[in-house]
Amino acid sequence: DAGVTQSPTHLIKTRGQQVTLRCSPKSGHDTVSWYQQALGQGPQFIFQYYEEEERQRGNFPDRFSGHQFPNYSSELNVNALLLGDSALYLCASSADIGTGNSPLHFGNGTRLTVT
């Protein structure tokens, strides 16, 4: 049973460019969340997708956008890259269980370096 898979594992981009990161959730999960983890810090919530809609959003600018597909996989897009966007981008999936909190399972992330 595959867990959360992310691609690519590493990426180097130049300031001003755009990037797309991809995520496949754990089997049986229908909700995908994205987090940004700067070096030496805890993950910071970017947004969450459920039923192909953005359900919740953290304190990130509009340059960060996402999409969820009918098969529950997801993409994170970042436009006009800044040096400060260099970080580990983590995807987490969970199963929607009504009003309760279900455990989030993380992938190993995409390491983005902006030069």
Added chain:
Amino acid sequence: GENVEQHPSTLSVQEGDSAVIKCTYSDSASNYFPWYKQELGKGPQLIIDIRSNVGEKKDQRIAVTLNKTAKHFSLHITETQPEDSAVYFCAASGSRILTGGGNKLTFGTGTQLKVEL
């Protein structure tokens, strides 16, 4: 919004000793508290979680306690082993009813645990 503080930032113990990591949270509406272990080059791995209707939960060498009144929760690892060395994160999540269904996690800043032989 929610704010989670975590202490200590680094912790060094001898193999076989116990390790305790403490977290406090600010939002009294938070009701779910997971702990994650992150090894170098990997994503966070869920090791244990606790909900607000429970005061303590144990899974083999790992236990978590929750004090809702004081708004703090702790991770206890007994009989530590070298493979326990990693960065540990606490997190908190609020009521999904209040967030429109979302279950965003707010993380602490992490504790680097080193278990020495």
